[in-house]
Every structure is written in structure tokens, then in C-alpha cells.
Amino acid sequence: MNDNHTKIDELKKIVKQFVDERDWGQFHNSKNLSMSIAIESAELMELFQWLTKKESKNAMMSGKLRDNAKDEIADIFIYLIAFCNQNNIDIKQAIDNKMAKNKKKYPVETFKGRF
Amino acid sequence: MNDNHTKIDELKKIVKQFVDERDWGQFHNSKNLSMSIAIESAELMELFQWLTKKESKNAMMSGKLRDNAKDEIADIFIYLIAFCNQNNIDIKQAIDNKMAKNKKKYPVETFKGRF
Amino acid sequence: MNDNHTKIDELKKIVKQFVDERDWGQFHNSKNLSMSIAIESAELMELFQWLTKKESKNAMMSGKLRDNAKDEIADIFIYLIAFCNQNNIDIKQAIDNKMAKNKKKYPVETFKGRF
Amino acid sequence: MNDNHTKIDELKKIVKQFVDERDWGQFHNSKNLSMSIAIESAELMELFQWLTKKESKNAMMSGKLRDNAKDEIADIFIYLIAFCNQNNIDIKQAIDNKMAKNKKKYPVETFKGRF
DSSP: OOTTTOBHHHHHHHHHHHHHHTTOGGGOOHHHHHHHHHHHHHHHHHTTTTOOHHHHHHHTTSSHHHHHHHHHHHHHHHHHHHHHHHHTOOHHHHHHHHHHHHHHHSOHHHHTTOO | OOTTTOBHHHHHHHHHHHHHHHTGGGGOOHHHHHHHHHHHHHHHHHTTTTOOHHHHHHHTTSSHHHHHHHHHHHHHHHHHHHHHHHHTOOHHHHHHHHHHHHHHHSOHHHHTTOO | OOTTTOBHHHHHHHHHHHHHHTTOGGGOOHHHHHHHHHHHHHHHHHTTTTOOHHHHHHHTTSSHHHHHHHHHHHHHHHHHHHHHHHHTOOHHHHHHHHHHHHHHHSOHHHHTTOO | OOTTTOBHHHHHHHHHHHHHHTTOGGGOOHHHHHHHHHHHHHHHHHTTTTOOHHHHHHHTTSSHHHHHHHHHHHHHHHHHHHHHHHHTOOHHHHHHHHHHHHHHHSOHHHHTTOO
């Protein structure tokens, strides 16, 4: 796994370089990028649209659907990171702040095993 | 910025712990999580739905809309990471693989400044 | 059922009047409306996000979730119809044209009971 | 325009026959169909993703993008109607009920020309 030694900033730089080389920053306003994230999310969802829970699980073990899912996941990450680059958002801090809210909203004792 | 020293695995652990403590792994099959990612993406998009490009930009400078956008961005990251935890996906590798495809598909000389 | 005597144009007029009275046509460009349709679709999806197939079925029999689903369905219809009003699209003709393509793409003999 | 003489029930019958002939009712549970509606909505949105408001307007006048938009609009209608068929929902009544709520929520005097 690379994730145990890759820092978030490295991902940000990869995306920034790709966008800068193509001069695509001009299209990357927040409204457009929020649409891109939603569109790529729908493409991920499309892979599981007609599958049962069990079929989804088996299909994610290996093979074509798993490869496609990894590509769609990457696309969503790329646009999310482009959004954070564009708006100077610290991803770790955003996640920490939201997680603190989630912990208050869903205390373990009340929500263990259910919603 | 925390992103210059936080490793991706730390984000994965934060999400895993939250899910484990609540025993929510039982709901986190790939089909459900793909829906969650899409739903949170729509909530981000909702913030910019009726704004012009210029209004979006101004609203992201500071204030309430920027704070809400950071929370929605965090929610999408959290579900994406939960999906990767569930399916043992290396995020850095998935992004590298997809970026290699994107570079072939969109060569700089052809796509500079346009699609 | 009202659907056996209500013409599509009546729905178009209901939506047009609501929009005109509020002078909201200025916000109803195709890009914005396509976002609205997607956002309302996500709200429908949210109702079924964590439910199993069986739970979804039971919940749609009667009660609160069924009422909420009807409201979300109506919201999607309303924005779809606003899009057609804005762009002078004949709904029946659009459906007929697309259905003709679908029938060619999915011939009964090949796709009976499967995709 | 066909919409001035086509009743909503005719659309319902067109969709029902298509689904029945292929025995696809088994896949058409509410959860799956809510995903389908969201996926098709994202495909509509994709057409306008990188366009400005003015470019969207021009592109919808005639030509390829307009034709594609009509097909995507039809796909969303088809799945929405399939959802209503599956759950015995009267479309006119659902729209009337939601419109009554919208009128209360957005009184003309307060919301004329703004949100």
C-alpha cells in the first residue's frame, strides 16, 4: 500500500500539475467542479445499479468491475482535490471538523448498530 | 496546512475507527456507499445551484457558504474513504493509474485551454 | 386516479404559472435546471439509502416514507417539466423517440428477464 | 405538440408495456429505480457541465446537444414513471400536493424575482 507513506499534499500536487499543464483552471470554478464530482459519483453508482448486495460484494473481489470502480473512485478524488486546490481547503482539517460534528450527532451509545 | 504532513492512511484510520465504534460496517456495502457518495455530492452542488460563477467565487472567499462547502467536501471524502476501506483500495495507486489514463486521453498539446 | 384524464399540457401549465408568478424564469437556464433535477433525485435516493430491498418495499406501502417519496417524485417532475417548458420540448415525442431507440437496443428475445 | 392531447396514463402504459415485455419488473424495486433516476439526471447534467449559461442556451436551440438533452430528459421521465407504476402513484395528485406546499413556502409577495 502506498497510502501508508503518501501525504495528502502529494495528491494535491499531482492534480494541480495536471490542471495547470492544460490551463484548465479557467473551467474549475466551484459550481462546475461540484457538478463534476456529482457526475463522477453517478458513474460509480451505475456499476452497482442493478446488482444485489451479494452480487456487489462478489464483483468487488477482483476483475473488471473492481477495476472500473477504482477508476471511478479516482475520478471523484481528483475532482474533490481540484475543488480543495481551487479554494485553498485543508482536507485533513475539514475532515477533523466534520468528524467532531458527526461524533456529537451520532453518539456511540445511541447509534451502535443502527441509525 | 495539515495536508503537508498528514498521510492518507491517517484519514483511513479516522474513518475506520468511527465506523467500527458504531458497528456500521454492516451497512457499508459498495452499493449503499456509492449512493452515499452521490447523495453528499448533491448536497455540495446544492450550495451553488442558483449562483452565478462570480457569486460562487465570492461566496467561497469566507463565511457561511464556505463553511458549509467544507463540511460537504468532508462528507464526500469520508464516504469515499469508507468505500476504499471496505474494498481494500490503495487511494494513491488508484489515482496514479487513472491519471496515467487521463494523460493519454488528454495530451497537453491538443487540450491546452480547451476540451 | 387523475392520471387517466389529465393531459401533459395541464402539468406544463401548472409549472409555468408557478414560475411566472415568481419571475423565476431568469434562474431557469438549462444548466441550473439540470442541477436541480439531479439534486431532487438525490433527495429521493436518500430515502432508500440504508434500506434493504424488502424494507424499501414495505416502507412504500403507506406512511411517512411513502408520503416523502411522493413529494420528492413531484419535485423531480416539476423541474423536468420546467426544463421542457424553458426549451420548448414535447414530452410525449421525446419519450416516443427514446423508446424507439430502447426497443432496438434491448430486443425482447435477448433481454427477457436479464440485462 | 402531442402534449396538448396526450394523457399521463398513456405515458404510464408505454413504460409499463416496455418493462413487462422484458420481465424487468423484478429489478424495478424503489431503491434501484431511485438510483436509475439519479444516474440519468447526472447524464443530463454532463451535457452542460463545462458550458457557460450563454453557451448552454445557444446549444439548446438546435442540433446535437439539444437532441441528446431530449433523450436524457426522456430517460429520466421513463424511470420516474416506472417508479410511479411500481408504487401506484398518481402523478397529477403528487404534483398538486407538492405545488400546494411550494405555494405556501414561497409566497409570491416575498419571493418575486428572488429566493
